[in-house]
Amino acid sequence: MAPSRPTKDRETKEARVLANRYEVIKKLGSGNFGTAFLCKDRKCNNEFKVLKEISVGDLQPDETVDAMHEARLLSKLNHPGIVKFHDSFIDGEFFCIVTEYCEGGDLDHRITDFKKSGKSIDEKTVLSWTIQLLLAVQYMHSRRVLHRDLKTRNIFIRNNRMKIGDFGISRILMGTTDMASTFTGTPYYMSPEVLKHEGYNSKSDVWSIGCIMYELCTLEHAFMGQGLMAVMYKIVEKDAPELPSKYSKNLNEVFKTMLIKEPEKRPSATEVLKLPYIVQSLAKMKDVIAEGKQSINEDEANREATELAKLLREKSHLDDLRSTYETVEDMEGSNTLTVGGGWDGEASGKKKLTARERLRVKKMQEADKRARDLKQAAKVQLVENTERREKLKMSYEKSTMPAWKGGYGEGTILKEAITVRDPRKEKPYKPKDYLEGYLSSDEEDEEVKTMMHQTVIRRNSERTLTSSSGTPDRMTQSLSQGVTPRTLTGHTPNTLSMTVRQHPHQLHSTLGAGGGMRNLDERPITPMKDLMVYHRENSSLDFKDGVPDTPDLANTFYEQYEDFENDEEDSDNADIVVGAEADDDENTLVKDDQDALMDYLAMALEKSSGESTVVSDDTVLGPFGPHARDTKIRNIRGECIKILGEADFQKAYKYLREARSGKEGKDKSEKEIMDGLRKFVKNPSDCFMVDQLLFLEDQAKMAS
Ligand SMILES: Nc1ncnc2c1ncn2[C@@H]1O[C@H](COP(=O)(O)OP(=O)(O)OP(=O)(O)O)[C@@H](O)[C@H]1O
Numbered sequence: 215m216a217p218s219r220p221t222k223d224r225e226t227k228e229a230r231v232l233a234n235r236y237e238v239i240k241k242l243g244s245g246n247f248g249t250a251f252l253c254k255d256r257k258c259n260n261e262f263k264v265l266k267e268i269s270v271g272d273l274q275p276d277e278t279v280d281a282m283h284e285a286r287l288l289s290k291l292n293h294p295g296i297v298k299f300h301d302s303f304i305d306g307e308f309f310c311i312v313t314e315y316c317e318g319g320d321l322d323h324r325i326t327d328f329k330k331s332g333k334s335i336d337e338k339t340v341l342s343w344t345i346q347l348l349l350a351v352q353y354m355h356s357r358r359v360l361h362r363d364l365k366t367r368n369i370f371i372r373n374n375r376m377k378i379g380d381f382g383i384s385r386i387l388m389g390t391t392d393m394a395s396t397f398t399g400t401p402y403y404m405s406p407e408v409l410k411h412e413g414y415n416s417k418s419d420v421w422s423i424g425c426i427m428y429e430l431c432t433l434e435h436a437f438m439g440q441g442l443m444a445v446m447y448k449i450v451e452k453d454a455p456e457l458p459s460k461y462s463k464n465l466n467e468v469f470k471t472m473l474i475k476e477p478e479k480r481p482s483a484t485e486v487l488k489l490p491y492i493v494q495s496l497a498k499m500k501d502v503i504a505e506g507k508q509s510i511n512e513d514e515a516n517r518e519a520t521e522l523a524k525l526l527r528e529k530s531h532l533d534d535l536r537s538t539y540e541t542v543e544d545m546e547g548s549n550t551l552t553v554g555g556g557w558d559g560e561a562s563g564k565k566k567l568t569a570r571e572r573l574r575v576k577k578m579q580e581a582d583k584r585a586r587d588l589k590q591a592a593k594v595q596l597v598e599n600t601e602r603r604e605k606l607k608m609s610y611e612k613s614t615m616p617a618w619k620g621g622y623g624e625g626t627i628l629k630e631a632i633t634v635r636d637p638r639k640e641k642p643y644k645p646k647d648y649l650e651g652y653l654s655s656d657e658e659d660e661e662v663k664t665m666m667h668q669t670v671i672r673r674n675s676e677r678t679l680t681s682s683s684g685t686p687d688r689m690t691q692s693l694s695q696g697v698t699p700r701t702l703t704g705h706t707p708n709t710l711s712m713t714v715r716q717h718p719h720q721l722h723s724t725l726g727a728g729g730g731m732r733n734l735d736e737r738p739i740t741p742m743k744d745l746m747v748y749h750r751e752n753s754s755l756d757f758k759d760g761v762p763d764t765p766d767l768a769n770t771f772y773e774q775y776e777d778f779e780n781d782e783e784d785s786d787n788a789d790i791v792v793g794a795e796a797d798d799d800e801n802t803l804v805k806d807d808q809d810a811l812m813d814y815l816a817m818a819l820e821k822s823s824g825e826s827t828v829v830s831d832d833t834v835l836g837p838f839g840p841h842a843r844d845t846k847i848r849n850i851r852g853e854c855i856k857i858l859g860e861a862d863f864q865k866a867y868k869y870l871r872e873a874r875s876g877k878e879g880k881d882k883s884e885k886e887i888m889d890g891l892r893k894f895v896k897n898p899s900d901c902f903m904v905d906q907l908l909f910l911e912d913q914a915k916m917a918s
Pocket of ligand 1: 242243244245246247248249250264266297313314315316317319320367368370379
């Protein structure tokens with residue numbers, strides 16, 4: 215069953231979101247296996263990706279599992295020359311594949327552009343592109359994945375580098391549907407063994423690379439003919455053409471070895487990469503990339519320096535503001551400031567501030583006032599706590615004394631109450647029990663009872679403040695060091711800001727590049743956040759006395775912290791961060807691909823100096839083997855009858871057999887053959903499958 219196209223409705227429906235994350239932006243086009251859409255990945259910084267929908271109709275459950283399994287394996291493969299396979303899922307009757315988006319489009323379009331402009335591709339570029347393709351194919355073959363449908367439409371361009379798409383996809387599709395038995399793709403890149411149904415192996419992919427290389431040099435297919443049937447016969451029987459004379463003999467030789475008809479004599483990708491001319495080019499390519507990499511690094515360093523300078527400017531500006539404000543405070547002996555007329559720097563002989571600066575000074579003053587109030591409240595609280603602790607200690611000692619010495623007798627109540635202070639204890643904390651136990655006692659020491667009551671209440675509130683990262687005490691300590699509740703389990707701002715002051719460049723490149731250090735919110739830590747930490751540490755808003763002891767004050771403390779954070783995020787500087795992050799992603803990607811490509815070039819060079827390795831070359835029969843050929847012949851015949859009807863099929867079949875191999879037909883042009891077909895069928899192009907059938911029958915006859 216051939217896959218049906220997605221419905222028009224599905225293709226045009228706007229703002230579709232699949233798998234709860236892929237927002238469809240636009241249709242890129244349709245191919246043999248389905249429709250490709252550009253989409254935004256909502257769960258990955260809205261990164262552009264390509265989503266391919268393949269209609270699989272009534273897929274059997276076990277076939278679905280196979281497809282998902284294959285897809286999962288593919289997603290584990292990474293190479294700069296392979297379009298990254300990100301995800302796959304089933305959506306109704308569609309099998310969806312999500313891959314990397316290549317903004318440069320496909321090679322087929324690029325070749326068409328060259329043709330239109332009347333330009334050709336120079337030898338250096340042909341070599342570089344061919345080598346990139348060979349490295350990618352070598353990588354996939356070493357992981358036992360074959361492409362089976364390599365062609366210019368499956369090669370994409372990203373940042374001016376070649377990337378092969380749909381690697382291994384055929385295995386998913388051929389395995390999930392009986393598409394293989396009737397599938398008739400473009401034959402231009404198919405090797406003789408594939409067309410003869412002698413099986414597919416890694417050398418068949420090398421053949422396809424040879425055909426693509428020829429196309430890069432001539433902007434034409436290597437095997438041309440009138441009609442696809444003629445093309446297929448040429449591939450199987452005729453010698454490969456020569457490259458135009460403007461290309462070197464060396465290049466021509468490389469090309470010719472890739473188009474050796476017998477797969478066992480044809481070199482593998484690894485062997486092509488060891489040919490002397492290719493080895494020379496590999497070394498040159500490596501140098502060129504290294505130069506490019508250096509310029510990328512320089513660009514990056516410049517960008518970081520600019521950003522750092524901006525941050526420093528911002529910091530010194532804030533320092534200026536603070537000193538201005540402190541001077542004003544000194545002069546006026548008050549920290550109140552009336553914005554909009556109450557205070558004019560110029561009138562008082564001081565620097566004139568802009569409205570925005572005045573607003574910031576006002577905010578700083580208000581924040582400082584709140585901090586001072588909190589500090590004061592915390593101090594009062596501290597004194598009270600110390601006194602209370604002293605009293606508790608005394609009463610505890612009194613309680614453990616024998617009654618006849620003035621104690622409370624058993625003394626267990628307070629003892630246990632104090633033991634459960636450690637909230638790490640698994641035992642559920644039931645202050646009520648202790649309290650009730652004590653209150654029901656005959657004691658008359660009301661003061662101690664009240665104190666105990668307060669202690670229990672206080673401890674309860676402490677428990678609500680306790681995070682998984684530690685005890686209230688530890689938390690208080692952490693907060694006093696500048697750790698916010700939201701970052702308790704992450705990197706502390708203190709250590710972060712220390713790092714940023716010591717190695718701002720290094721920190722930025724690690725964090726900005728999504729280097730893995732994240733705060734509790736899973737948001738990347740940005741240089742702006744570091745700057746905020748710097749401000750927090752250096753502003754008069756210091757909480758070195760720790761978080762206030764009572765919940766009310768603690769809440770105010772947190773609110774103030776949030777205020778401060780929001781202030782910063784609201785400022786115009788916030789978009790510096792967004793911009794920087796977006797750039798980082800892109801540059802990181804380019805840089806990562808460059809680095810990886812460098813590694814593969816180096817590896818290929820290393821291998822080329824070693825012993826020639828015997829590449830295991832297991833031929834994959836499957837949908838390309840002789841057994842499949844028989845099935846395919848049967849299925850194609852059935853398909854033809856379905857399209858043309860039994861009677862017309864028989865007539866067209868007889869006519870084409872004669873035209874293709876009979877004496878009369880030999881001298882006819884393709885146009886004459888097609889015109890003749892019109893007597894039997896309305897649309898001669900419907901007879902492409904009949905041609906396929908005849909070709910396969912011939913191959914089967916020859917093989918037997
Ligand atoms: N990863 C990608 N990045 C950018 N464009 C893509 C990507 N994948 C596919 N496209 C574009 O989407 C369109 C449809 O691609 P698709 O692969 O579905 O079919 P095809 O390559 O044209 O045909 P075939 O099924 O024979 O491979 C093409 O124009 C292709 O260039």
